[in-house]
Amino acid sequence: MAVFFISDLHLGAGKTEIQLRAIEFLSQETPYGDALYILGDLFDYWIGDDAPTAEGLAIITALRRLADAGVTLYFLSGNRDFLVGQMFSQASGCQILPDPTIIDLYGVPTLLMHGDMLCTDDVAYQRARARLRRPAILRTYLALPKSWRHTIARGLRRQSQTHIQNQPLTIMDVNKTAVATALRVHGVKQLIHGHTHRPAVHHFSVDGHPRQRIVLGDWDHGKSVLTCTPEGFHFSDSRIPEPRFSHLQG
Numbered sequence: 001m002a003v004f005f006i007s008d009l010h011l012g013a014g015k016t017e018i019q020l021r022a023i024e025f026l027s028q029e030t031p032y033g034d035a036l037y038i039l040g041d042l043f044d045y046w047i048g049d050d051a052p053t054a055e056g057l058a059i060i061t062a063l064r065r066l067a068d069a070g071v072t073l074y075f076l077s078g079n080r081d082f083l084v085g086q087m088f089s090q091a092s093g094c095q096i097l098p099d100p101t102i103i104d105l106y107g108v109p110t111l112l113m114h115g116d117m118l119c120t121d122d123v124a125y126q127r128a129r130a131r132l133r134r135p136a137i138l139r140t141y142l143a144l145p146k147s148w149r150h151t152i153a154r155g156l157r158r159q160s161q162t163h164i165q166n167q168p169l170t171i172m173d174v175n176k177t178a179v180a181t182a183l184r185v186h187g188v189k190q191l192i193h194g195h196t197h198r199p200a201v202h203h204f205s206v207d208g209h210p211r212q213r214i215v216l217g218d219w220d221h222g223k224s225v226l227t228c229t230p231e232g233f234h235f236s237d238s239r240i241p242e243p244r245f246s247h248l249q250g
Contacts, residue, residue, distance in 0.1 A: 002033040005226040007194025008218035011055045012044030026062040040078020040114035047149040049087030060092045067093025078114040109188040115195030118174035199223035
């Protein structure tokens with residue numbers, strides 16, 4: 001029994017090595033598990049289910065094989081691929097989850113998020129996020145020709161990269177109060193998320209009770225796979241084993 005969690009692959013043009021590692025992971029390691037959760041930013045950007053990239057089609061094919069082999073697949077969108085929808089779901093075999101989602105992870109109530117909503121100190125990003133996800137804007141964007149959508153997406157990526165380079169690292173991380181509020185509101189002991197590219201296991205208290213936050217790594221810098229079993233969990237990247245940790249008890 002095993003459940004896998006991954007995020008922040010950022011698949012796209014120029015990511016051939018990561019693409020190959022991802023397909024190898026999906027074909028050689030994940031088939032021995034029960035479920036795979038993808039917590040956002042699988043793709044560098046996604047302009048709509050009607051316009052999958054070559055990289056996207058290759059991953060969809062690998063996911064479909066995994067689903068057909070009996071592994072349950074879940075997809076929770078990130079800030080780069082929030083336009084993933086039902087056509088992707090049907091083609092890949094992934095069940096689309098809302099952000100946030102609560103699961104029972106071997107008896108531990110666990111909150112799953114991409115993580116960007118927790119970065120509340122980055123006010124400019126949160127405003128842009130809310131604006132881009134307005135239904136009217138999404139409808140207008142998806143009605144544009146595919147070539148226009150690609151151009152807009154690439155422009156937004158350049159703007160995002162410039163914004164990140166000009167921000168202090170502390171602003172780009174999650175806000176501790178936002179984390180505590182999320183755990184309190186949802187009544188859970190454990191949170192798993194990606195987005196920040198800072199893999200770690202954080203132990204802290206909320207209202208005097210022990211809580212745990214597990215941060216997934218991106219696929220450029222390691223600790224890219226979180227494997228959970230009834231005995232505990234451990235990080236690894238797709239090639240190099242990492243030390244084992246135990247999950248929150250009680």
